[in-house]
Amino acid sequence: MNDMTLKGCLAAAALCMAAIPSAGFAAEVELRLGAGFPEGELLANPITKLAELIEEKSDGEIDATVFYQSLGTQQQLAQAVMSGTVDIGSMANGNAARFTDAFLVFDLPFLFKEYNNLFKTLDQPAGQQIIGTFEEDLGVKYLFAMNNAGGRDIQTRETPVRTPADIANLKIRTTSSPIDMVTFRAWGATPTPVDFGQLYSATQQGVVDGFQFGKTILLSAKLLISTQN
Known part of the structure; x- marks a missing residue:
């Protein structure tokens, strides 16, 4: 999964x-949002929509600019959010393991009978405790979890x-x-471990022999072109 926060944005799916x-905010505010995926790609869309909502709900007083796959790997993007050079970013929960063990429980198999139960869990006391640990370990504000297409x-x-x-x-690509x-x-x-943004070339060049993703992500990121099975 992917998580998002206000010092930065992380993509429990993402x-x-x-x-x-x-x-405090000045009269006009500029926010830098980072997405570790190309514009139009499935996991970049929530960041795009967030930027649109920020400008709409602020009546244009906040200028939210999204930088697509131009601020480094997910690890580098998270570090930029932690340092404050980027305002909002996203990161896969598996890659968050480089900074915290808060979300590791969600990497275990067969925890939920239905996918949406994962997101409901984050609203429960146990989920809020996990989010609190994440925020404390990284020094950021968690915003929301983004669906990673199953x-x-x-x-x-x-x-x-x-x-x-x-x-x-x-050699199978994994998260961290x-x-x-x-x-x-x-x-x-x-x-x-290979960052998602480097996966297409890593597969073509034989750095990895395969990877694991849902079919929706495969189609959106055109990763099927680099695989046969």
Whole structure:
């Protein structure tokens, strides 16, 4: 998942976060929003819509500019939000593991019978405690969770995958989540963390043999072009 916050924006599917402002807003405010995906791509759309709503609800007194895939990797974008050089950004919950273990529980399999229950959990006391830990560890304000288009399937450049044994000895792209990595290691694969923005070229160049994403993301990001199975 992805999370968003106000000092910065993180994309539990994806997290949106924001930098914590140090002073009151001036009469006219400029906000820098970072998206780790190309404009028009599925996971960039929530940031685009957020920028539109900010300008609409402020009657144009706040100028919200989105920088698409131009502020570095998700880790670099999160660090920019933490430092205040970017106001809002997004990051996958798995990649948030580089900074906090708050969201690691959501990397465990089969926790929820329905996907929407994940988001409902964030509104419950346990979810609010998780969000509080995230905010404290990163020094940012959590804004909202962004849908990452459901569960994940494994795609590879050349090897057909029908059972876990089929990915043995393959380099599979993962997030930085230790749970994500140990899962693929248990199946005999070599987990290889690669930022989403670098995944297309990493697959084409053979840096990784495959990756795991939902079909909607595959179509939106044109990743099917770089895989056969």
